[in-house]
Amino acid sequence: MKDYQSMTVGEIVADNFDNAAIFDKYGIDFCCHGSDSLPEASRKAGANMDEVIKDIESKTSGTPESIDFKSWPIDLLVDYILKIHHRNIRSHGPEILKLLEKVCNVHGEHHPELFEVRELFQSSLYDLGNHLDKEELVLFPYIYDMFKTQEEHKQLPDFHCGSVEAPISVMMAEHDAEGERYRHIDMLTHGYSTPKDACNSYRLVLEKLKAFEAALHQHIHLENNIVFPRAIQLEEKLRG
Structure with missing residues (x-):
């Protein structure tokens, strides 16, 4: 499993664009503030980072890879x-x-x-x-x-x-x-x-x-x- 806590939100979406929908769900700005780390972006959005990571891992394991x-x-x-x-x-x-x-x-x-x-x-x-x-x-x-x-x-x-x-x-x-x-x-x-x-x-x-x-x-x-x-x-x- 990837260490999402050490990645920026931009890197996470670049890794799989399907993650954009998850960030949208939590109000996390992955484009204009893509250089924010996941912990920082989650804090700004008032989102539970553990829940965000759980959704990312669930989607990654259950769906085919998007355009790389x-x-x-x-x-x-x-x-x-x-x-x-x-x-x-x-x-x-x-x-x-x-x-x-x-x-x-x-x-x-x-x-x-x-x-x-x-x-x-x-x-x-x-x-x-x-x-x-x-x-x-x-x-x-x-x-x-x-x-x-x-x-x-x-x-x-x-x-x-x-x-x-x-x-x-x-x-x-x-x-x-x-x-x-x-x-x-x-x-x-x-x-x-x-x-x-x-x-x-x-x-x-x-x-x-x-x-x-x-x-x-x-x-x-x-x-x-x-x-x-x-x-x-x-x-x-x-x-x-």
Whole structure:
């Protein structure tokens, strides 16, 4: 059995992404605060660490292994993030916002919190758009360059940001901001639960918002806990 008490929550989810659902159950933030140890994260969430470990071990022994992202080469991880997560945000985000505006028009009078949810989500899409652009135009091309340099045993080209840690620190700060924003949305919607007078569109938009947040959590987790640390290690190796 693994010594989960000595692992960070990010490492535990990187080991098996199915553990993300267990952490969500206990309110443990594994993406933006993935560097927290399990004891520290459990304390912050007010969760019983022994119960958390029991659930992890039970799930691990009773279900097949999920995708082992940490075994993937870094260029494949970036490909996955671009083609799955970036596309998801750009395609599904505007659709959700349009549906949310419709629900605000119908239910906003009796559920004024919907207007704040809409403003938060609209701001998120704007900020995420800028965030994705920076990853696609600055950070990820350099990661691809580093991977190619390693594969072809060439000299690492100069990077206009100096070190990969510079854009990574910006990306992680923006991840933290999004994590806080969606915690606020979760609070406003009472965990994405629908009121008794909710129509089908109301239920649907909360389901879509919840799925969008879950996908964003995986996006942040893959970057914060797998891609970014490996990019830093790769740069250090290539620079000697």
